[in-house]
Amino acid sequence: MLLFVGLGNPTPDSENNRHNIGFKIIDAINKKFSLSKQKPKFKGLLTTGNINNKKVYAIKPLTFMNNSGICIRELIEYFKIDAEDVIVFHDDLDINFGKIKAKFGGTSAGHNGVESIDKFIGKDYSRVRIGIGRPKSNVIDYVLKDFDQEEILELKKITDNIIGSLEILIDKKLDLFSSTVNNK
Numbered sequence: 001m002l003l004f005v006g007l008g009n010p011t012p013d014s015e016n017n018r019h020n021i022g023f024k025i026i027d028a029i030n031k032k033f034s035l036s037k038q039k040p041k042f043k044g045l046l047t048t049g050n051i052n053n054k055k056v057y058a059i060k061p062l063t064f065m066n067n068s069g070i071c072i073r074e075l076i077e078y079f080k081i082d083a084e085d086v087i088v089f090h091d092d093l094d095i096n097f098g099k100i101k102a103k104f105g106g107t108s109a110g111h112n113g114v115e116s117i118d119k120f121i122g123k124d125y126s127r128v129r130i131g132i133g134r135p136k137s138n139v140i141d142y143v144l145k146d147f148d149q150e151e152i153l154e155l156k157k158i159t160d161n162i163i164g165s166l167e168i169l170i171d172k173k174l175d176l177f178s179s180t181v182n183n184k
Contacts, residue, residue: 002055003059003075007113065112094109100182
């Protein structure tokens, strides 16, 4: 079993924010692999299905970014999913826009959603860090601002590359996944 987690904020006006890129990835996974209809469970919107003969759960926490870990802990305890089988998709200011880095464990680097997950389940899970670039201005305003038209086109490309390489990620070949996505 695997659990995909997309980080974001659940308000309608946050839908196209840079901070909600994790939600966008989960939506794309749900669509591409025909996962079940989203159901409100475990303080999130949960889908389930199979990808490459692996049982997969995908969730978008509805607890807001800073409390994402509450939702994740409830879900993994209920379904008895090991933290090592959790893969979190989230925005990252320290990676150039349009690039990704997948890694196992590590620090939150100041990302409140990751910090919350670390607090509730520990650090032994995989993360797909999706670059949104670092602004010259206020970071909080930047992450909570919508993608511009040019970024939306690039975001579609990143999302397609992630979805097209998902089988590599499911096999937990994180370095290969990163290089494959970034070189498409």
